[in-house]
Amino acid sequence: MVDWAQNGGSVNLIKITFVIALSFLFLFSNITCSTITSGKTPSESEINKEAAKAYSDIKAKSKISTRQDWNAMVQRVAKRIAGASGENFQWEAILIESPEPNAWCMPGGKIAVYTGIMPVLKTEGALAAVLGHEVAHATRRHGLKGYARAIEEQQAGALIGVATAVGGQLLCKTENCRLLTGLGGAAAGIALTFFNRKFSRDDESEADQFGQNYMAKAGYDPSESIKLWERMGSVKGGSAPPEWMSTHPSDTHRREQLNQWLPESQKIYHQAPQKYGTGNEIK
Numbered sequence: 001m002v003d004w005a006q007n008g009g010s011v012n013l014i015k016i017t018f019v020i021a022l023s024f025l026f027l028f029s030n031i032t033c034s035t036i037t038s039g040k041t042p043s044e045s046e047i048n049k050e051a052a053k054a055y056s057d058i059k060a061k062s063k064i065s066t067r068q069d070w071n072a073m074v075q076r077v078a079k080r081i082a083g084a085s086g087e088n089f090q091w092e093a094i095l096i097e098s099p100e101p102n103a104w105c106m107p108g109g110k111i112a113v114y115t116g117i118m119p120v121l122k123t124e125g126a127l128a129a130v131l132g133h134e135v136a137h138a139t140r141r142h143g144l145k146g147y148a149r150a151i152e153e154q155q156a157g158a159l160i161g162v163a164t165a166v167g168g169q170l171l172c173k174t175e176n177c178r179l180l181t182g183l184g185g186a187a188a189g190i191a192l193t194f195f196n197r198k199f200s201r202d203d204e205s206e207a208d209q210f211g212q213n214y215m216a217k218a219g220y221d222p223s224e225s226i227k228l229w230e231r232m233g234s235v236k237g238g239s240a241p242p243e244w245m246s247t248h249p250s251d252t253h254r255r256e257q258l259n260q261w262l263p264e265s266q267k268i269y270h271q272a273p274q275k276y277g278t279g280n281e282i283k
Contacts, residue, residue: 048108124279132211
């Protein structure tokens, strides 16, 4: 998962209150005691069920965008990328009204795009690149592994211990986590177990490569994935940390890798039954 909010736009930090921390404790204790057997590694189906519950909570508590053209674009791109992935998930996609330039995909195929990222993308093809990347995290089970580790390590107990001591101390390390914990309930629970755990560089690179292939198979010009990172770099204005300070590859390294993989993804693109190029312009 790319923390897209770090790639442009003003970031409004949301403090995690003591009440939210306790609600997370309640959720997590229910998961570990009833849904998932204590001391046992949770299965994929169990984790997907919890993700689906949190997604329903997010849909109920978030402001869903009513902009028809953007909603239609998100739905068709998500459907095409999901189909290209070959995974039989219970796919869903929503467009959330928020200035944050973010997008994500939960384990099991639950997708969200924030309206703040749309003007940055410029094209439908760039949206396909973003969703291809996020969907690849789900299909490659990156988030699944992180969620399982969080449960196995009983991270909830440590987090709640801190919350009890300091109340509203900021616990989230990522902007996606901060946004979702502000909703409370199941959304806060999955935020602290899934969205607060950054992917490794290897996971990010794998998501870039698979995502580029997914967008190509879905009929979008894979070269648009390279232009996407050029746009993200210009929005950041050179404010990105050096690569060695982050689990994420730098934008420069990302573009280099995507260029290396482009010949293969172009072959996939040329075999696509229907081609959309860069798709519609995002206005």
